[in-house]
Amino acid sequence: MSTAADPPTPVQAFPETRSQWIAECLSDGDGGMSVANVYLMENYLRPLTTYCRAIDLGKSVRRECDELVHEFFADRLGDPEYLKSWLASKLRLRNWLRNGLHLYVHELRRAERAHAGELVSHDELAADISDQDQVFERAWAKSALDLAIKEAIRRLEAKGRRSEWDIFWLHHIQGLPHAKLGEMHKLSPAQVAQRVFAVAEQLRSILAGILRRDGVLVSEVDFELRTMMEAMHESRP
Amino acid sequence: MNLDHDSFDGASEITPSVAVRLFSAMLGPNAQPIDRLVARCVAIDGLAWSTALLATRGPRPRTIEGWMAWKSLAKSSIHEGELHAGEQEALGSFLCYLVAIAGALALDGTLITRISRLEIRRGLITVGGTLDPTWRELFEVARKRLDAMGASSEQP
Numbered sequence: 001m002s003t004a005a006d007p008p009t010p011v012q013a014f015p016e017t018r019s020q021w022i023a024e025c026l027s028d029g030d031g032g033m034s035v036a037n038v039y040l041m042e043n044y045l046r047p048l049t050t051y052c053r054a055i056d057l058g059k060s061v062r063r064e065c066d067e068l069v070h071e072f073f074a075d076r077l078g079d080p081e082y083l084k085s086w087l088a089s090k091l092r093l094r095n096w097l098r099n100g101l102h103l104y105v106h107e108l109r110r111a112e113r114a115h116a117g118e119l120v121s122h123d124e125l126a127a128d129i130s131d132q133d134q135v136f137e138r139a140w141a142k143s144a145l146d147l148a149i150k151e152a153i154r155r156l157e158a159k160g161r162r163s164e165w166d167i168f169w170l171h172h173i174q175g176l177p178h179a180k181l182g183e184m185h186k187l188s189p190a191q192v193a194q195r196v197f198a199v200a201e202q203l204r205s206i207l208a209g210i211l212r213r214d215g216v217l218v219s220e221v222d223f224e225l226r227t228m229m230e231a232m233h234e235s236r237p
Numbered sequence: 238m239n240l241d242h243d244s245f246d247g248a249s250e251i252t253p254s255v256a257v258r259l260f261s262a263m264l265g266p267n268a269q270p271i272d273r274l275v276a277r278c279v280a281i282d283g284l285a286w287s288t289a290l291l292a293t294r295g296p297r298p299r300t301i302e303g304w305m306a307w308k309s310l311a312k313s314s315i316h317e318g319e320l321h322a323g324e325q326e327a328l329g330s331f332l333c334y335l336v337a338i339a340g341a342l343a344l345d346g347t348l349i350t351r352i353s354r355l356e357i358r359r360g361l362i363t364v365g366g367t368l369d370p371t372w373r374e375l376f377e378v379a380r381k382r383l384d385a386m387g388a389s390s391e392q393p
Contacts, residue, residue, distance in 0.1 A: 145256055172262040173255055175280050197265070204263035222267050229260040229275065230359060232253040233366035 021213055023087055026080070037077045043147060043210065044097050045069060050139035051098065055132050061108045072104045092215045094140050134231060141228035144214075148207035152199065155206075167192060168199035254279040254367075271360050273323040274331055278367035288369045290329045291336060297375075298340060301347050308337035308349055335360050336372065342379035346386060358383055 025036035052058055052065035061068065076082045086096045156165050167185060170176045171192070178189035178196070185192070208221045216224050251259070261268055261276035268276075278287050298304045311333035319327035339361055341349045350357065358380060365376025 142251065142253075142256060145259060146251060149251070149259075168262075172258050175282070200262045200265055203259070204265070207263065222264060225260050225264055226269075226272065226359075229257055229272065230363055232256050232260075233275075233363045 022083060022093075026083055026087075033080055033083075036083060037073075039213070040077065040093075040097070041073060043144070043213070044094065045073070046146075047094065047136070047139040047143040048072075048097060048101055050143065051132070051136045052101070054135045054139065057101070057105055061105055061112070068105070069101065072101050075104060076100055090215075094136075094214055098136050137227070137231040141231045144207060144210050145228070148203055148210060151206045152203045155202065156199070164195045164199050168196050168203075171196045172200070254283075257363075268323075270320045270328075270331055271356070271363065273320075274328050274335075274360075275363045275367065277323070277325065277328050278332070278364060283367060284369060286329075287332060287367065287372075290332060291368075291372060294333060299344075301341050301344060301349070304337045304341040304344065305349050307340065308334055311337060332364065335364055336375075339365070339376045339379040342382045343375050346382045348386075354383060354387060 022036050022039075025032035025039075028035075048069045049065050052069055058065045058068045063071070082100075086093060089096055091099070153162070153165050156162050163185065167181050170181055171178065178192040181187070181192045182189045187195070204221075204225075207225075208216075208218070211221060211224050212218070257279045258276050261272050264272050277283055280286070294307065298307060311330045314330035315327055315334065320331055338348075338350050338352075338357060341347045342357075342361075348354075348357075361376045361380040361383065365373050365380065368376065
């Protein structure tokens, strides 16, 4: 039986409902919340920090981006209601956290300006967020893919099948045909094709697991993969 | 480390072109023609392939009729089965087809296809970004035209 403390598992382990894993974590009290928070830090610290650097978000509050994102997590994740609010929001978790980071910066600015007797408008906050969608989506896509790759390699290495990753990589990234790879690894072209397909499926399954926890439905995974692909190319306005 | 040439060890950052190829691999049989075309264009020899292919089509048309002729020629060479299987020749024709749509849009904002604007936009962005600078610029102008049309059609 699956428990909230289980490590991330492939998408097949999840029913077609949003955010169940994090909901289960939260229902497990402090221990579960801690598991969910560790997961959030592992999966969202990097894209948020990359995003923060890309738009120089820390500058307005005179903080380094790593420091700012850590502060944000410390401030928000200690509150048991924070992730519950996300569950009710229907937003993707990444967008919830990104909006939350902007709001946190807004609060810091407001506190500083209030101290100086100035005002900060909500329009300013909305403009900050909407201008930077693609920057964040690109950072998120790269980070999630990177995590999925590392996990796929780890699983294959654990089974003593690291060479299958290399075959997959040589085929899809270097463009080596199945026959050539078969000669290199003493396999038939059909066996190479089977291994390449299996690794692609495993990578997809791991990435889908990450996306599921972000709030993506199983039926939306292909769409999400295309959106991530597009984010890699999106030209700037 | 050049990630386009070495096996990835999970310790280095992936490049956008590698990421695109991996997303396409993960889509597998569910990849659409546009996904397969993008993956072909970002392959190691993708830029050389698309540049050479488009160079064989002669000078760029300067009229809408000229772009429509490009489109018709490209369309006549596209066989759906081959396109879905990712056959290189079919992908080449599909690229020319997309270029014709981009060319007409860039010229004066004419849409010479009934494909949805959303799909066209996606093609312009994902494929356009992989082409050489002159074609990329054409796709960029086309995308801006398309976005302007979208914005104006949303006016009350």
